[in-house]
Amino acid sequence: MKDRIFEIISKYNGDSYRLMDILHDIQAVAGYIDHATIALLADKLPLSAAQIEETVSFYHFYSDKPLAKFNIYLNDSVTANMNGRKEVLAAFEAACGIKQGQVTSDGTLGLFPTSCIGMNDQEPAAIINDKVFTRLTPFRVKQIVNGLKHGLSLDDLVVEECGDGKNALPEINSMVCNNIRRKGALLNHDYKLFSVINDILPNTSSDEIIDIVSESNIRGRGGAGFPTGLKWKFGSRAKGEHRYIICNADEGEPGTFKDRVLLTEYPEMVFEGMVTAGYAVGADMGLLYLRYEYKYLLSYLNGVLESMRKNNYLGKNISGIEDFDFDIRIQLGAGAYICGEESALIESLEGKRGEPRDKPPFPVEKGYMNLPTVVNNVETLATVVKIIKNGADWFNKLGNKDSVGTKVLSISGDCRFPGIYEVEWGLKIGDVLDMCGADNVQAIQVGGPSGALIGEKDFHRELSYSDLPTGGSMIVFNKNRNLLTEVVLNFMNFFIEESCGTCSTCRNMPYVLREKLLKVINGRGVKQDIEDMTSWARLLNVSRCGLGQTAANPIVSSIKNFRPLYEALLNHEVEYDSGFNLETSVLESCKVVGRQPIFHHNA
């Protein structure tokens, strides 16, 4: 094993910035990364054992303990639970003979929960050794587990059904479905691939490209909505020996899956967008950060890059433009929502824990390797290609005044047609619901857990950066859903699980708020608890990044829009009830040390 590890290290030239890849490779051959391995790595890399352990322990998909031959990661998102996750989990537990979180004694099967894997329109879904299995049923689970026990390969088990579009290509061979239900300016197949690189870049200066992007008024599609043209301008003006373009394909916000579909059906356009950005900003290297959950797309995407290199769409003097050298590498993540935050993503790209950086400086000044770096979302980059092709005016005619262009929505939950819809900004929520075939609607979550949970009185509102912004995630809940237990609690669990832990506010407050929520759900809540939750949530504003700053939104926005749900559960008779019981809370520790609890009731 030692030799294998040395081989892996030299494959990456002993580059400590490639620690993520080194760890992925070791995990693949050894099954886990233990202390001995870490010591070995520390010996060979310019890193301390503690630094390596920091990285190993940070990510969901690295393990310091032996895992199983087949590791089943069952998605724990809201929609998975709405679509029968409980029964599917029970079926897995019965078929494997273990509980969630365990590995079978013969080491064949392991069963673990995982945060949203970007398959909300085809839940419940699980990842088994990098292969995605969607629309699971207890029957299907029995088949899969039996198959694995009897030596069938995952490929054998997947081929029973293939997904639509390019999911069926041999390079992908996945049962994942695109479910594209509405195409617009971006998704229409009216674009001849690489015509921007072929025809436009050679005749247009980089400043002109930035001008077109600025005039188009496009804003980032990844959530924060920063004007893309301005970001490119900053990046092009910042001083540095190299500049980098990063495509953010971490897509971790529960409920979004549009970047997955873009990468499956339109990867060339995404890469062409990166090349265009590279040309405009003066970068020589592009990095696409692909969330681990989408690893099944990796070799396909690398194939696309390879053929682009063959055609001089990547490499030296691209499209005959002198001194325009640009190449793209794909970096695989390892399971951490926070790595979607651009500075955490950059830390991760450098092989470290995905902890957001304090800002300023922003990545456009000091990003990857402390050099100027432009980070854009997958959809932003793909859209830019069409903007350059068709012009800023064309784009300005789409959408509304405040938010121009189109947005690719990922719609899931209680509707007849979950999937991908490209719409113009400015669409009313009521129309979104009609479009996806949602009846008997109680609420819709706009923009994922960090967005807003809204009800009927707001269905007249519009999707736009100033009214209801969204990175694309839209989850519908019908009137039979218990919003507090099924939705708000699940979202709070998600933030608690995914906080990077740097800020004490974000590490603790969501936990404290969840305790309050549970207190209300369990019938011990009083009116003051509601006031407390709303006022304490404000403290999260001081957190370093968007995760902490929005981590209370599930509670805050459900209190704002669905207050009666809370009030119905309150005890209105008393003013204060802590819910705390001293007698029971000391039992466990007394048992461990071997003493009888004694209480001084006069205290």
Place this chain on the structure above:
Amino acid sequence: MEKKIIATTSLAGCFGCHMSILDIDERILDLIELVEFNKSPVDDIKTFTKPVDIGIIEGGCCNSENVEVLRSFRKNCKILISLGECAIMGGLPALRNGIPIEECLNEAYLNGPTVGLNTEHIMPCDDELPMLLDKVYPCHEIVKIDYYLPGCPPRADLIWDALVALLTGSELDLPYEVVKFD
């Protein structure tokens, strides 16, 4: 104006918040013009000797004694303030929450790298000792808390401004710089 009575205590904290109280420097002379300290480490009065107006709590609750002290503060003080991260959210001690208590105790007394002298593998179990709670609780999960002053520790200026606001009945201004995390 009649002097208000103040009591303070440090539960599962590190005394850093109390240090921050002392960091109001010479303003402490102004403070004692306005207030009288009762039960507090500042003057070493151990038990309440009269009704108190403002109780200031540092630290959360990790054991039964913390709970008893906190409850006695609630009983004897008109207003209770959670001072600092640990009182408000459990803070550093709450890092043990989520780890089974048996694992914590084993690490502390049996398996940790510094337990060499504990050759008899004794777990502290004397009846005189406080009993550990199943997790570390922020104060408001035990008794009603009236005000919260954030920080780790809260800055002396914040403590000073808050006390003055409370004593004079004026509004407290909490600018972003005072509460920003880093």
